[in-house]
Amino acid sequence: MSFLTEPIGLAHYLTVGAFLFVAGIVCMATKRNALGILMGVELVLNGSVLNLIGFASPYFRQENLGLDGPAIALFVIVLAAAEAAVALAIALNFYNNHSTIDVDQADELRG
Amino acid sequence: MAEYFAAWFPAGWEFLGYTLAALLQAILLVHVIALGAFVFIWAERKVSGRIQDRLGPTRTGGAFGWLQSLADGIKLLSKEDLMPKDADPLLFRLAPYVAFAAGFAAFMALPFASGWVALHLNVGLFFLIAVLGLEVFGVILAGYSSGSKWALFGAMRQAAQVVSYEVPLGICVVIPLMICGTMDLVAIGDQQRGLFTNWLIFHDPFIFLVFWVYFTCAVASVNRAPFDLAEAESELVAGFLTEYSGIRWSLFFMAEYGSMILVSALAAILFFGGWNGPLPIFSALMDNFSYLAECWWFSTLANLLGVVNLLLKASIGVIAMMWVRWTFPRLRVDQVITMCLKYCVPIAAVCFLGVMVWTALGVPFMNDLLPSQNRALVREGWVHESDQRAVEFLQRLERNSDQGGVE
Amino acid sequence: MIVLLADTGGAAINWHTVMFYVVALAACGFAAMVAVSSNIVRMAFALIVCLSAVSGLLFLAGAHFVAAMQLMVYVGGTVVLLVFGVMLTAQKAFVSMKTTAGDWILGLVVGGTLLAILGQLIFAVPEWRHSDYQARAEAELAAYEEQLKSHIASGQDVTEAQRRRLADLITLARQGHPEETAQIGLALVGVRADRPSPEVAGYSGYLLPFEIVSVHLLVVLVGAAYLARAKRRRKPLLSSGVSTP
Numbered sequence: 001m002s003f004l005t006e007p008i009g010l011a012h013y014l015t016v017g018a019f020l021f022v023a024g025i026v027c028m029a030t031k032r033n034a035l036g037i038l039m040g041v042e043l044v045l046n047g048s049v050l051n052l053i054g055f056a057s058p059y060f061r062q063e064n065l066g067l068d069g070p071a072i073a074l075f076v077i078v079l080a081a082a083e084a085a086v087a088l089a090i091a092l093n094f095y096n097n098h099s100t101i102d103v104d105q106a107d108e109l110r111g
Numbered sequence: 112m113a114e115y116f117a118a119w120f121p122a123g124w125e126f127l128g129y130t131l132a133a134l135l136q137a138i139l140l141v142h143v144i145a146l147g148a149f150v151f152i153w154a155e156r157k158v159s160g161r162i163q164d165r166l167g168p169t170r171t172g173g174a175f176g177w178l179q180s181l182a183d184g185i186k187l188l189s190k191e192d193l194m195p196k197d198a199d200p201l202l203f204r205l206a207p208y209v210a211f212a213a214g215f216a217a218f219m220a221l222p223f224a225s226g227w228v229a230l231h232l233n234v235g236l237f238f239l240i241a242v243l244g245l246e247v248f249g250v251i252l253a254g255y256s257s258g259s260k261w262a263l264f265g266a267m268r269q270a271a272q273v274v275s276y277e278v279p280l281g282i283c284v285v286i287p288l289m290i291c292g293t294m295d296l297v298a299i300g301d302q303q304r305g306l307f308t309n310w311l312i313f314h315d316p317f318i319f320l321v322f323w324v325y326f327t328c329a330v331a332s333v334n335r336a337p338f339d340l341a342e343a344e345s346e347l348v349a350g351f352l353t354e355y356s357g358i359r360w361s362l363f364f365m366a367e368y369g370s371m372i373l374v375s376a377l378a379a380i381l382f383f384g385g386w387n388g389p390l391p392i393f394s395a396l397m398d399n400f401s402y403l404a405e406c407w408w409f410s411t412l413a414n415l416l417g418v419v420n421l422l423l424k425a426s427i428g429v430i431a432m433m434w435v436r437w438t439f440p441r442l443r444v445d446q447v448i449t450m451c452l453k454y455c456v457p458i459a460a461v462c463f464l465g466v467m468v469w470t471a472l473g474v475p476f477m478n479d480l481l482p483s484q485n486r487a488l489v490r491e492g493w494v495h496e497s498d499q500r501a502v503e504f505l506q507r508l509e510r511n512s513d514q515g516g517v518e
Numbered sequence: 519m520i521v522l523l524a525d526t527g528g529a530a531i532n533w534h535t536v537m538f539y540v541v542a543l544a545a546c547g548f549a550a551m552v553a554v555s556s557n558i559v560r561m562a563f564a565l566i567v568c569l570s571a572v573s574g575l576l577f578l579a580g581a582h583f584v585a586a587m588q589l590m591v592y593v594g595g596t597v598v599l600l601v602f603g604v605m606l607t608a609q610k611a612f613v614s615m616k617t618t619a620g621d622w623i624l625g626l627v628v629g630g631t632l633l634a635i636l637g638q639l640i641f642a643v644p645e646w647r648h649s650d651y652q653a654r655a656e657a658e659l660a661a662y663e664e665q666l667k668s669h670i671a672s673g674q675d676v677t678e679a680q681r682r683r684l685a686d687l688i689t690l691a692r693q694g695h696p697e698e699t700a701q702i703g704l705a706l707v708g709v710r711a712d713r714p715s716p717e718v719a720g721y722s723g724y725l726l727p728f729e730i731v732s733v734h735l736l737v738v739l740v741g742a743a744y745l746a747r748a749k750r751r752r753k754p755l756l757s758s759g760v761s762t763p
Contacts, residue, residue, distance in 0.1 A: 004531050008538045010646040016542045018636035022629045023549040029625035032615040033558050035603050039565050046572050057579040058695045059651045067705050070584045071724050081596045082738040088603045089745035101607045234582045241590035508670045
């Protein structure tokens with residue numbers, strides 16, 4: 001049980017961030033539902049937020065990012081919300097026009 | 112409290128003491144919601160009865176029918192556990208707990224007296240408003256997993272209403288935050304110590320108006336009439352609650368009453384001085400007699416009365432919500448959204464500007480009648496605990512050095 | 519970081535570590551569920567729990583403001599939007615769409631490779647595996663306590679500045695690093711309070727990105743509302759559910 005007695009290092013946070021990032025990429029690659037792909041994008045951005053906050057936390061490194069971490073993380077969160085709104089509007093338009101949310105059916109522009 | 116319990120256990124087992132303290136705090140918080148729901152369901156029936164010129168429940172438990180809620184609870188527990196055929200079984204069972212969990216999690220950051228808070232966060236106010244916004248998931252999950260389109264429509268309308276009213280609620284909440292300069296609810300409450308003219312609602316006329324906008328948005332946020340179009344029997348049977356019966360239905364209602372208590376307590380802390388009474392009896396005694404400020408039972412007594420103060424103010428808020436419910440007719444969904452976007456948001460924004468200009472110019476108002484302390488000094492309050500430890504350590508050192516340097 | 523067991527004895531369980539593992543397992547587990555599940559509604563619910571767990575991780579790292587913002591904006595805003603979209607498009611046929619096995623294998627291979635590379639990079643830096651914050655804070659506190667003990671033993675009084683420094687060191691050792699939310703606010707309007715020399719490149723405030731993001735949000739609001747408006751239909755529908763713009 002020695003791993004429960006040691007304090008957490010930066011590597012732990014980066015690992016969780018990497019896992020979320022990869023889960024998001026797998027989600028984006030394998031889902032047919034447009035909203036499922038959007039969920040993958042959210043997971044990717046959350047992995048990056050964890051990375052930023054991990055590097056900026058005074059608990060893990062003495063010379064850390066300081067204020068830059070939370071500030072950039074705030075921008076990431078806000079921009080992710082904005083991008084999700086637009087992507088959702090596009091997905092709903094697609095659904096209204098084609099009566100399906102399956103992205104495999106979005107092949108009208110195929111040459 | 113945690114250190115007090117940890118001292119009971121031998122070295123190496125202190126975590127049991129901390130677990131005990133945490134369990135005690137959790138039980139107290141759950142009881143605030145449970146007993147609050149118990150009392151307010153009965154109060155609702157009595158208040159609605161009196162408004163409608165009748166008596167309300169009078170038989171169960173004696174003259175006032177105060178055990179009516181218990182009888183209701185027993186009835187609900189013994190009902191058949193139904194689930195529609197088209198329902199998603201996992202999500203159907205999960206939805207009431209999600210709604211209740213969001214309401215309960217917000218109570219963790221709510222202070223009941225100076226320093227008496229389960230989770231003393233520097234960003235307590237922000238956390239509370241954020242978690243209040245998570246209740247919408249219980250509603251949506253319930254509506255979707257019921258498997259009927261009426262439930263889904265009701266859930267969508269209710270979710271749209273809750274989400275739209277978060278905007279003016281946020282603006283209204285930012286205004287006392289701006290005046291106090293901190294998101295720490297304990298510090299906001301402590302800054303309103305003293306005579307009742309020190310309460311934030313008397314800081315300037317704009318914030319007085321903001322309180323009424325906050326009240327409207329809070330009523331809309333917890334889906335109370337006249338904003339309860341999701342439970343409108345004449346239109347949607349019971350909205351997202353249509354397929355819920357028995358103990359699951361009662362969990363949703365406990366969540367609703369818990370939210371009502373929460374937004375009322377938050378209004379009390381932000382606008383009405385929180386746990387400070389109208390007359391500064393205990394604070395004047397503690398300021399003038401330093402002996403009293405140091406003995407632990409006096410400050411505990413003062414804090415206990417503070418808890419009573421806060422719960423009293425929260426109860427007045429809840430009864431006002433009930434009063435509003437049984438007085439006004441229900442609004443239509445387009446009227447609800449119009450109210451939010453065309454009335455609440457502009458009024459809140461204009462008052463925000465007004466309070467900002469008023470505070471920046473330093474215009475005196477009722478708050479300056481009897482100022483009791485410098486707001487800036489109270490703001491850094493969260494390091495008080497380590498201040499205490501530093502003082503104790505130094506006192507111990509001085510005592511030991513007085514006894515000849517042996518410890 | 520709070521060590522809740524006594525310092526004496528061999529191995530005291532670090533509760534910060536325990537809480538981190540619990541929350542990190544929840545985050546990773548529900549993220550895996552989002553990636554693996556084929557029912558869109560279950561995916562949405564797993565995403566809610568995963569993002570809330572990420573918020574918990576941010577609280578544990580000491581970034582309280584960002585964690586509360588994550589709860590409010592991400593979980594309470596973005597995911598609500600996603601769930602609305604899911605509800606609007608969750609017809610029987612589209613709730614559960616299966617992916618072919620070939621796509622799965624390709625996705626997992628790519629993902630697994632990326633995870634392996636990232637993991638190898640992360641664990642290649644030995645300083646990142648441990649954190650000496652707690653040990654350093656306690657050592658500094660003990661040293662200062664010794665200094666004060668000798669100070670008092672020599673008969674002098676403790677000054678206010680020394681008491682304040684002792685309180686600060688106790689805060690750092692017991693309650694953790696105090697988060698300066700005011701500094702984030704000041705940085706967003708262009709004033710960097712944490713760095714000594716604002717003229718050095720890279721230490722400027724965030725006023726320009728703040729304004730750009732504000733305009734960006736306005737544009738997105740207008741654009742999304744325009745994209746998602748109810749459109750005039752050429753032939754009238756029989757049901758009365760459609761409103762013309």
